[in-house]
Amino acid sequence: MAKHDPDLSRLFHALADPTRRAILSRLAEGSARVGDLAAPTGLRLPTVMKHLSVLEEAGLIASAKDGRVRTCALRPESIDAARGWLDAQRAIWEARLDRLEAFVTEDTGKDET
Amino acid sequence: MAKHDPDLSRLFHALADPTRRAILSRLAEGSARVGDLAAPTGLRLPTVMKHLSVLEEAGLIASAKDGRVRTCALRPESIDAARGWLDAQRAIWEARLDRLEAFVTEDTGKDET
DNA sequence: ATCATGCTTAGCCATGCGGCTAAGTAATGC
């Protein structure tokens, strides 16, 4: 387990934005050009570009420029880091759950504020 | 599939911070008091409190106050939403991968910026 | 009653993020 894990932070951060998740979903239907990705979002190109940068730096997508057109595609394996962490945590949490059992969890909302 | 999915955004956002992930890891060893959670972070209490709020609003932890002590515990099932989304995406991406195959992905770094 | 403990609230500050416009560059089409 790494101490800092900036990769994981960038990955989760990238996934935390609805627009970016929408872009990913769109890309799941096939690779697309930047303009085509921007259109359905209702956002301006530069804004979408930033989102694409975030996604690319998180390793979630790859892009290549052919002529004046940049095409983006998913990098499916990138999601494994996130899944791996979640699965690991889940496993540990479940294992410990018997000890915690009905501590605060019993009520789902014992004390809010 | 929801349009906005603010829950998913909050969840991923909560997981995007190293300090918060550290707190979750610590909680995986058993429930703990706020002060005990703050100590290893090197951060001040109010700061940690904010992190705990984020985690709680994301549904990742629950807390209850007994006397003047607040105890926090994990909510293992909360992670399922994230896992679910990741798994779904992963599945779709994999399925489509044959079509995309070696489009941009071939090189891992054809054209950066 | 008084004091210490442990969390909580309020408010400040710097940075970062998500949105925009405007202007720039590179490839294609005529």
Place this chain on the structure above:
DNA sequence: GCATTACTTAGCCGCATGGCTAAGCATGAT
């Protein structure tokens, strides 16, 4: 060559985030 297309870069703006200090409040100990 010149206009158009399609990104790209630069820079601005408002708000959220993550850190802090200082002060508050409730509980437990003396």
